[in-house]
Amino acid sequence: MTVPLLVAVDVPLAAGDAALSYSSSVPLPPGAAVLVPLGPRLVAGYVLGTERAAVAPLRPLRSVIAPLPEIPPLPADLLALAASLAARYLCSVGEALAAMLPPRLLRDVRVRALPGEGATAQIARLLRRRAMMLPALARAVGRGAAEALTGWAASGALRLAAVLPAPEPPETPRGRRVRLRLHPALWPAGGRDESGRPRRVLLMSPEREGTYLAAVAEAARRGQGAVVIFASVGAAARFAARVREVLALGVTLLHGELTDEQRTARWLALRAASGGIVAGTRGAIFAPLPGAGVVIVDEEGDVGHREERVPRFSAVEIARQRAARWSAALILADEVPTVETFALTDTGEMELRRPQAPPGPKTVIVDLRRPRTAGAESPRTGPPALAPPVVEAVGRALRDGGRAIVFVHRKGFADLLVCAECGYAQHCPRCDVALLYDQRERVLRCRYCHDRFGAPAVCPRCGGRILIPRGAGTQRVARLAARVWTAPVHLLDTDLAPSAEGAAAILSGFQRQGGVLVATPLLLAADRPPRADVVVIALADASLRHPDYRAPERGLRTLWRVRALAQAWCYVQTLAPDHGALVALRRGDLRPFYRDELAMRRDFHYPPYGEIVAFDLTGAEERSREAAAALAEAAGEESEVLGPAPIRRGRRSRWQLILRAPDPIAREPLAARLRRPPRGVRVGVDVNP
16 A cells, blocks of 8 residues: 655756655655655655645656655644745745755755665665765666665665764853843843733844843743844854853854754754754744744844745744744844834834934935035036035044045946936946946946946947046045045955955954045945944935835935944935935934835835735746746736836846735746746746845
C-alpha cells in the first residue's frame, strides 16, 4: 500500500503547483524532511500532508526516496506560515520554506550513505565517499539515481542520513555581570494592556534600547522567549551584547552574514530548546521558537526589512502574524514609521507612545526658487549647489572650530549633462534611462547596466556646444566646498568607500581633522554616524521626488535621520518648501504629514486602504510582453491595471505590471497564469512595494 503525499520543494510555481505529489510506502507526518526526485535531480523537501486528489493522476506518482529523520521536523506554525506566504506572494510553499530556513536544511543538504544488508559493490563505493551534496550523490550513483536509491533504501541495502552541524547554543555571559535596574515606566503592565490582552505598541522615539531591554527582561522573567529584529547586522549585534551585559541572559544572533554552518547550527539549537532570546535581521523573524512573550521590530520603516528574493516578504508583516499566533506583545519602533503602521494607531489596533524628547536642532528651510537666496542663478545653470545663507552659516561654524556635514542624495558630479540649446539629455541605448554625469572621469554612466560613455563635446541632437551639468552629486558639492571654505573637505560615497572598512576610515579622518564631510546616504549606514555643529541637506527634493507612492514617507525618514546628526543647526535646501514632508521636518511634528498622506492614499486606494501587487517579467521581448498581458487579463474587473509597460530595453526585455484595488486582490487567477508562463520568462512578485 502506498500513501500519496504533498511535498514542498524549492521550485517555482511553474514546476507544478504550490507543492508536488509523491508516493510513500509508509505514512509520514507533516513537517517531516524527505529526499525526493525532481526530474533527473535529487532534492530535499518537507511533507505538507496527505494528497487528497479529486481525480486520479495522469501518470504514476514518483516515490519518496527516503525520509531524513536527522533533520528535525518543522513545527506546525512554521508550516502554516509558509503556506500563508506562498498564497500571499504567489510562490510555492517550498520557495517560502527555503526563505525561512537555513540553506543546509533544504537547498544545500549533505547526506551520507550508510550500509545495510545486501549492500552491492556500487553501494560499497558510495560508502567510501564522505558526506555529499545532493548533486554529487546523483553523479556518484549515475543514470537513474533516484530509482536506484529508492530501491536500495526500500530493500534495506542502504540508508541515507543527513549530515548537520552540531547545534550551537546561545552565547551566555561569562563571570559576574552587573544587572541594571530598569525603570518600570519603560515597559509598564508587563506586556499586557488593561484588559489583559497582549500590548501592541508603536514606539516613536530616538531612544528605544531601554524599552527593548525592559520588554525582553519581562518576557524572560515569565519564562518566555523574545524575538528582536533590526534593519542592520551591526544594530542586532550591539543589542545582543547589551542583553548579555545588562540582563545577563544568553542570546542567539541570526543574520545573513553568518556562514551556512553557523546559521544551521544556531537554528538547530533553537529548535531543540524550549525557548530563548533571538536578535537578528529580517530572516530571524522565522526563528523556530515554540512561543515568545514579545516581538520587536526596530526601525520598522527601513527597507532592510523587505526581502529582495522570492518571496519578497516584509518582516514587519511576519512579526505581526507571529505575535498574534503566540499571543505575544508587539513593539514596532521608528522615529518616522510607515504610513500603514501609523494608521493602526487611529483604529486602536496599536497604542502610540511618543516619549518626550529633547528639542532638536534649529531647522532652516532655504528656498532655492528665490533669487535672493539662490545667489547667482541663471537659466543655463539653475540654482547653485550651496546657497549663500548655507555658505555663510557653515563658514561661521568652521571659524569657531566646529564641523559641518553636507548631505547629498547621490554620488557623481551631476544628475544629467544637458544641452543649453535644446534641453536634450543623453540616454542609455540599452536601458533607455538618463545617463549620470561623472566630471572626474568625463564620462556618462548608466545606473542600471553600468555601461560608460565618453562625455560628448557637442549635443548629439542639435549640435549645440554648451552642455551644462544639472543636479548636484558629491563630486560637484565637494569641489564647491573646497572653493568656498578653507577647512578640509572629506568625501564619502561608494566610489571612494566600496566597503564598510573604507567608509569607517573616511569617517575616522573626519572625526580627527574636522572640517566638512560631503556624504551620500552611505553616511546613515555607519554603525555610529558622526555628528556636526551644522548639517546641510543639499537638495531635499532628491529624497522626495521618486515616482513612488512611498517616496514622501521614505524621503522624510531619511531627512529626519540626517537632521538628527546636527547639534545646533540644520539647513534644508529645496525647490519645494511647501512640501508636507519638509513642513513636518521644520516643525518637528509628524501628525499633519500622516493625516495628509492617509487622505491621499484613501483617494487612490493605496495601502492601508487598498492593495498593490506588482509583477516584474524578464525574458525575450515577445514572450515577456505576452506573459504580462496574460496577467493583466487575469486580474479581473475589480482591479485597476497599470501597464504592462517596458521599464528596461536590451537583449532581455523587462516589463512591469501593477494591479491596484481597494480590497485584497484575488490570487488564484493570477497563480493559474504563473504556473504556465512562457518558456524563459522569469516573474517577480511584490506585494505593496
